Amino acid sequence: MADTACLLEMDRISKAFPGVQALDEVTLNVRAGTVHALMGENGAGKSTLMKCLFGIYRPDSGEIRIEGRKADIAGSRDALQLGISMIHQELHPVPRRSVMENIWLGRFPTRGYGPLRWVDHRRMYRDTKRLFDELDMDIAPDRPIGSLSVSKIQLVEIAKAVSFHSKVIVMDEPTSSLTGNEVEQLFRIIGDLKKRGVAIIYISHKMEEILRIADEVTIMRDGRRIGTWPAAELTTDLIISRMVGRELTQRFPERTGVPGDVVLKVENLTSPVASSFRDVSFELRRGEVLGVGGLVGSQRTELIEALFGLRSVASGRIVLRGRPVNIRRPQDAIKNGMALLTEERRATGIFPVLSVLENTVVASLRKFEKPYLLIDEGKRRAETERSIARLAVKTPSVRTLIRNLSGGNQQKVLLARWLMTEPDILLLDEPTRGIDVGAKYEIYTIIAELAKQGKSIIMISSEMPELLGMSDRILVMCEGRATGIVDGKRATEEEIMRLAAQHSA
Amino acid sequence: MNSARKVGDFATQYAIYIVLVALVAGISVWDPHFLSIETLRNILLQNSTRAIIALGAAFVLITGGVDLSAGRVVGLTAVVSASMLQMENYARRFFPDLPHLPLWLPILLAVAAGLIIGLINGLIVARFKVPPFIATLGTMVAVYGINSIYFDMKPNESQPIGGLRSDFTNIGTGAVGHGPYSVPYLVIIAIAISALVWVVFNKTRLGKNMYAIGGNVQAAHVSGISVGSNLICIYGIAGALYGLAGVLESAKTGGASNNYGNMYELDAIAACVVGGVSTSGGIGTVPGVLAGVLIFGVINYGLTFIGVNPYWQLIIKGLIIVVAVSFDIRKYLARR
Numbered sequence: 035m036a037d038t039a040c041l042l043e044m045d046r047i048s049k050a051f052p053g054v055q056a057l058d059e060v061t062l063n064v065r066a067g068t069v070h071a072l073m074g075e076n077g078a079g080k081s082t083l084m085k086c087l088f089g090i091y092r093p094d095s096g097e098i099r100i101e102g103r104k105a106d107i108a109g110s111r112d113a114l115q116l117g118i119s120m121i122h123q124e125l126h127p128v129p130r131r132s133v134m135e136n137i138w139l140g141r142f143p144t145r146g147y148g149p150l151r152w153v154d155h156r157r158m159y160r161d162t163k164r165l166f167d168e169l170d171m172d173i174a175p176d177r178p179i180g181s182l183s184v185s186k187i188q189l190v191e192i193a194k195a196v197s198f199h200s201k202v203i204v205m206d207e208p209t210s211s212l213t214g215n216e217v218e219q220l221f222r223i224i225g226d227l228k229k230r231g232v233a234i235i236y237i238s239h240k241m242e243e244i245l246r247i248a249d250e251v252t253i254m255r256d257g258r259r260i261g262t263w264p265a266a267e268l269t270t271d272l273i274i275s276r277m278v279g280r281e282l283t284q285r286f287p288e289r290t291g292v293p294g295d296v297v298l299k300v301e302n303l304t305s306p307v308a309s310s311f312r313d314v315s316f317e318l319r320r321g322e323v324l325g326v327g328g329l330v331g332s333q334r335t336e337l338i339e340a341l342f343g344l345r346s347v348a349s350g351r352i353v354l355r356g357r358p359v360n361i362r363r364p365q366d367a368i369k370n371g372m373a374l375l376t377e378e379r380r381a382t383g384i385f386p387v388l389s390v391l392e393n394t395v396v397a398s399l400r401k402f403e404k405p406y407l408l409i410d411e412g413k414r415r416a417e418t419e420r421s422i423a424r425l426a427v428k429t430p431s432v433r434t435l436i437r438n439l440s441g442g443n444q445q446k447v448l449l450a451r452w453l454m455t456e457p458d459i460l461l462l463d464e465p466t467r468g469i470d471v472g473a474k475y476e477i478y479t480i481i482a483e484l485a486k487q488g489k490s491i492i493m494i495s496s497e498m499p500e501l502l503g504m505s506d507r508i509l510v511m512c513e514g515r516a517t518g519i520v521d522g523k524r525a526t527e528e529e530i531m532r533l534a535a536q537h538s539a
Numbered sequence: 540m541n542s543a544r545k546v547g548d549f550a551t552q553y554a555i556y557i558v559l560v561a562l563v564a565g566i567s568v569w570d571p572h573f574l575s576i577e578t579l580r581n582i583l584l585q586n587s588t589r590a591i592i593a594l595g596a597a598f599v600l601i602t603g604g605v606d607l608s609a610g611r612v613v614g615l616t617a618v619v620s621a622s623m624l625q626m627e628n629y630a631r632r633f634f635p636d637l638p639h640l641p642l643w644l645p646i647l648l649a650v651a652a653g654l655i656i657g658l659i660n661g662l663i664v665a666r667f668k669v670p671p672f673i674a675t676l677g678t679m680v681a682v683y684g685i686n687s688i689y690f691d692m693k694p695n696e697s698q699p700i701g702g703l704r705s706d707f708t709n710i711g712t713g714a715v716g717h718g719p720y721s722v723p724y725l726v727i728i729a730i731a732i733s734a735l736v737w738v739v740f741n742k743t744r745l746g747k748n749m750y751a752i753g754g755n756v757q758a759a760h761v762s763g764i765s766v767g768s769n770l771i772c773i774y775g776i777a778g779a780l781y782g783l784a785g786v787l788e789s790a791k792t793g794g795a796s797n798n799y800g801n802m803y804e805l806d807a808i809a810a811c812v813v814g815g816v817s818t819s820g821g822i823g824t825v826p827g828v829l830a831g832v833l834i835f836g837v838i839n840y841g842l843t844f845i846g847v848n849p850y851w852q853l854i855i856k857g858l859i860i861v862v863a864v865s866f867d868i869r870k871y872l873a874r875r
Contacts, residue, residue: 383758392751409743
């Protein structure tokens with residue numbers, strides 16, 4: 035693609051983290067006045083590449099050139115100065131401040147005499163108004179940004195990116211919270227920007243968007259660039275097969291046993307939050323591993339947190355062993371024999387300042403109570419030691435603080451915590467995230483063993499091989515809806531990807 | 540591990556106790572008369588109510604909160620108990636016509652008052668999600684107001700309450716045995732409370748839940764702990780402990796006024812943090828808190844004993860807080 039002048043060249047960028055080669059000589063060349071789509075599964079390295087562009091990560095090797103000149107980017111401020119800005123997928127507005135203050139944050143227009151300067155609110159208002167008029171947006175500049183809807187905030191973010199007069203704008207899933215009309219508005223803005231010679235890097239999972247607005251598509255997989263093609267030469271099927279087409283390098287334990295009776299039945303479960311899960315129904319059988327696939331934003335986590343009573347449900351039923359249950363708090367779920375391994379191990383899983391022992395027994399303290407409210411220390415310790423040994427947790431002693439263990443061992447302690455509550459149904463949200471390969475296999479073995487014992491497991495995973503390797507069936511979600519349930523033995527990555535990217539417009 | 544590292548680790552692990560021993564040693568070198576059974580007895584006696592307040596404050600700190608109402612609760616319960624335990628023939632009685640009450644009744648009422656204020660604190664924090672600092676700042680101010688209104692009632696009209704019954708003051712001044720080797724009741728009560736609190740911290744579900752809530756409140760919620768009801772319970776216990784301390788203060792001094800206990804909460808928090816309780820929650824032990832109380836006790840008594848200017852004592856106390864905590868915190872700083 036070196037024929038026409040490239041505005042931005044990222045040349046053979048490599049970046050390694052302990053245990054992973056996140057980027058392996060990735061090259062990305064973006065020409066002025068074009069939309070360049072960057073595609074790949076979760077974890078393919080798209081975000082890491084963009085973080086290198088914004089100086090959040092320093093690449094181990096490789097070079098970034100802008101208009102042919104080598105650029106040394108040490109932080110997002112440098113990036114802005116070089117004419118690169120970004121619209122983030124997650125929004126970080128300062129909620130109580132006005133729309134205009136959010137746009138001009140860090141570069142307020144000022145006036146005054148010499149060193150005596152104050153913020154020129156009138157000019158800020160005028161500039162904001164002009165910017166919005168240009169982009170055909172109808173938002174009052176002086177409203178607190180927190181009072182706007184998520185989609186309007188997204189539009190403000192887009193306007194902010196435009197206001198830098200950048201040469202390169204990165205858009206990370208910009209349409210994820212926009213309505214149909216607003217998407218059209220965004221596409222018009224993108225058209226204008228192209229005419230002005232701006233280069234746009236467009237990250238999205240939505241095939242039809244890509245095929246509609248992209249000029250070129252670069253596909254990444256496992257930290258490598260698979261290739262770059264003109265969008266006109268691509269189809270949805272071609273993109274999907276190139277995104278997932280990899281050999282299975284991970285191994286999975288042999289799964290034996292046939293799922294039994296239905297244990298859990300979820301009927302038309304719907305969240306009170308409009309953009310969250312809607313009308314989800316599925317069954318879970320005894321001894322079954324039900325994988326849950328989907329892209330970021332598919333609301334899988336929200337769904338299983340609702341099953342566990344961490345989120346509220348607006349309508350629908352949860353039927354447990356033939357009996358409808360009302361689960362409003364985690365306590366209710368635990369009493370009904372459920373356990374939840376959360377996605378964010380640090381934020382909602384471990385108690386970093388407490389010992390392995392305390393971390394293990396915390397959900398089942400009632401079990402160890404003796405008369406007069408006292409706790410049976412010996413029994414607590416003995417059960418913890420047994421459980422720790424069974425799951426092969428590597429720790430000097432049960433008195434060691436959990437934060438001194440590796441991620442994989444912390445995860446095993448959390449599994450031990452939930453197994454101690456003697457659950458029938460385990461909800462596992464990304465159980466192997468951030469864990470090294472060896473520990474992953476051990477966790478797979480534990481999951482397989484639990485299923486064999488007759489426990490039912492719902493496992494959310496963003497890793498295709500893991501879903502296919504571990505699941506009896508796979509529920510695929512897209513934007514809050516269940517788009518299909520496929521057989522884990524026969525399904526292909528392409529099939530799952532198609533269901534996960536199915537745009538329910 | 541080499542021996543220098545071992546010594547360093549030992550020092551960080553037991554920093555508080557080393558500071559305590561060093562203080563005692565330092566003062567004794569200055570004046571060898573300091574080391575006596577008399578000194579020990581006095582320091583323990585002076586700090587028994589402080590220890591009870593600090594243990595109450597520790598409950599709240601370990602959950603990751605803070606309780607500013609402690610001092611004012613002490614003042615309230617001192618006044619409440621004293622107002623009902625004056626001698627019948629005393630000239631200026633708070634309730635002139637009050638009959639002779641059994642000793643336990645006013646004490647129970649006062650402790651119950653502390654308990655209720657604690658439960659209110661817990662309710663505000665747990666149900667209305669007000670940050671503990673603000674919630675207890677509010678009750679601290681309001682409780683002083685309530686106490687002052689009570690204290691200002693006719694015929695008392697804000698006169699210090701005196702003439703307390705001897706069976707009551709005996710709790711504060713009496714002792715088991717005689718002479719220098721006698722053990723004051725206050726010290727016995729403080730030791731009993733400490734033992735009880737140790738059991739709650741280490742041997743009960745409430746205690747385990749307290750550490751879990753302070754360690755990671757989200758994870759505690761996911762693990763099925765009723766965070767709200769545990770918090771209400773914990774603030775309630777803390778309030779009851781302050782209440783008891785107020786009663787004992789009144790018995791010890793033989794009087795009470797609405798200014799009793801003023802700023803005791805800060806002394807209690809200082810003792811806790813010097814004793815290794817983490818203000819971000821999840822960490823703290825009973826022996827640590829007691830060592831923290833004793834460090835300040837030794838400073839108060841010892842420096843006065845060797846004749847250090849009281850203003851200098853304040854400066855030294857301030858330094859101790861910062862230095863002790865900066866050492867202690869090294870235990871918990873993760874090696875990155």
